[in-house]
Amino acid sequence: MDFYKNTLSNMQKSAKIMKLDSEVLETLSHPQKTLIVSVPVRMDDGSLKVFEGYRIQHSELRGPFKGGFRYLPDVCLDEIKALATEMSFKCAVVGIPYGGAKGGIKCNAKEMSQGELERLTRKYVQAVYQIVGPEHDIPAPDMYTNSQIMAWFMDEYSRLVNKYQPGVVTGKPIEVGGSLGRDSATAQGGVYVLQDYLNTLDEKDRKKDYKVIVQGFGNAGMHAADILHGLGFTIVGVSDSRGGLYNAEGLDVQQVIKDKKTKGSVTECNEGKCLKPHEILEQPCDILVLAAMENQVIEENMKHIKADILLELANGPTSFEADEYLNKKGVVIIPDILANAGGVTVSYFEWLQNQQSYYWPLEEVKVKLKRIMQESFARVNKFQKEYKCSMREAAYISAYDRLEKAMKLRGSGANLRCKIYR
Ligand code: GLU
Helix, strand or coil, rough: CCCCHHHHHHHHHHHHHHHCCCHHHHHHCCCCCCEEEEEEEECCCEEEEEEEEEEEEEEEECCCEECCEEEEEECHHHHHHHHHCCCHHHHHHHCCCCCEEEEEEEHHHHHHHHHHHHHHHHHHHHHHCCCCEECCCCCCCEECCCCHHHHHHHHHHHHHCCCCCCHHHCCCHHCCCCCCCCHHHHHHHHHHHHHHHHCCCCCCCCCCCCEEEECCCCHHHHHHHHHHHCCEEEEEEEECCCCCECCCCCCHHHHHHHHHHHHHHHHHHCCCCCCEEEEEHHCCEEEECCCCCCCCCCCCCCHCCCCCCCEEECCCCEEEHHHHCCCCCCCEEEEHHHHCCCCHHHHHEEEEEEEEEEECCCCHHHHHHHHHHHHHHHHHHHHHHHHCCCCCHHHHHHHHHHHHHHHHCCHHHHCCCCCCCC
């Protein structure tokens, strides 16, 4: 099943459970705006290459559009649609005053020079600047986009509108309006939710030593391994796009991070047995942290998953079929729209700090993030008990509850739709 169909299936299933007004489901099943742009870039060898870029604004029922943009060779409209839709639900789950959006450019960022990436980013801003802005749509990092790219984005946008606008984008470097704690926010938010979930378990179900595998060693995965290791969890496996590393006794996480940073891959570390990228998912562990990308736990491998708990730090890592199968088996899945919402929550803090030109200490960011994640988990938990459903279904219900109220209060003007094509 493709990613967008997957998202729609999750939405429909939860809507049915809570008997949601069909007009709310119908409205949220269509993004408000779709923009497709051509991004011409002068490459280092002197040639001109035209890349395809997207920005999809799904819903602004609860506030300005919000969501990252990614640079990937096979990014497509349906993938961005799914991610934009999930952003609306994610922001509603944690109750931050934003709608959802997502963007992307079809390109191979890994093979581009810094100069090419800068020109690509600036051209993309020139193509989308009329529909973004601190009060309209606020992009952020996602796969293969980072704080440097956000700095270029902010600079180009500020130039185009002729005023300093740090709040147009989040995930910026600290020196140009970023927030302390944004780097580790996705992982930290997920860990707060995981800890809260573990605290709901009876004494007899609670283990002393949880064995954890982290799939994906980008921003979310690396920080998750580091934070969990620091809390006393045993990290038995990690992986990146090149392969996996497994050691049933536990890995020295600091060494793995060092090797990843200096040698480019976790497979360069001598700490454990090297595996093919997908094999890591099937190794023995208690908690599997999915921090790579969408569609990783699918029909083909779902029967080989050994973990009791899945923590979805990536967006859409579990397919609809695999989700149904694992739920029946009793595996607990902490769903993406809750588990990885720490990232956009600290993006919200960054935007608030930009609006006020007043910057918070790290401690304040952490305390506020913890409170939001704990309240959001408690609310999802309440809906889960009320509807006797999975945590994913309860998270969607929790979001629908807020989205529906906003829609009813704002009236029919709120769901005006329009599409822009190039
Ligand atoms: N790309 C991240 C996500 O999928 C962060 C979005 C944001 O901070 O706006 O949640």
